[in-house]
Amino acid sequence: MKVHVDRDRCIGAGLCVMSAPAIFDQREEDGLVVLLNDSPSDADAEHTRKLVEHICPSKAIRFTDG
Ligand code: SF4
Numbered sequence: 001m002k003v004h005v006d007r008d009r010c011i012g013a014g015l016c017v018m019s020a021p022a023i024f025d026q027r028e029e030d031g032l033v034v035l036l037n038d039s040p041s042d043a044d045a046e047h048t049r050k051l052v053e054h055i056c057p058s059k060a061i062r063f064t065d066g
Contacts, residue, residue, distance in 0.1 A: 009060035
């Protein structure tokens with residue numbers, strides 16, 4: 001599973017960072033999302049998928065297989 005972020009959609013709410021700090025961070029200058037790990041382990045990926053699908057208000061995070 002691969003994680004992708006779209007900074008053009010991100011509004012810097014930071015909910016992904018609070019939910020999965022090993023996967024996501026925020027840029028200091030503008031608060032936009034930074035992807036720390038685009039290939040989390042299967043256990044982390046499932047956890048992250050469930051959290052992020054429901055909490056990112058701008059739908060800036062998506063997942064693909066592979
Ligand atoms: S939860 Fe969504 S909008 Fe908020 S910082 Fe993360 S990617 Fe950006």
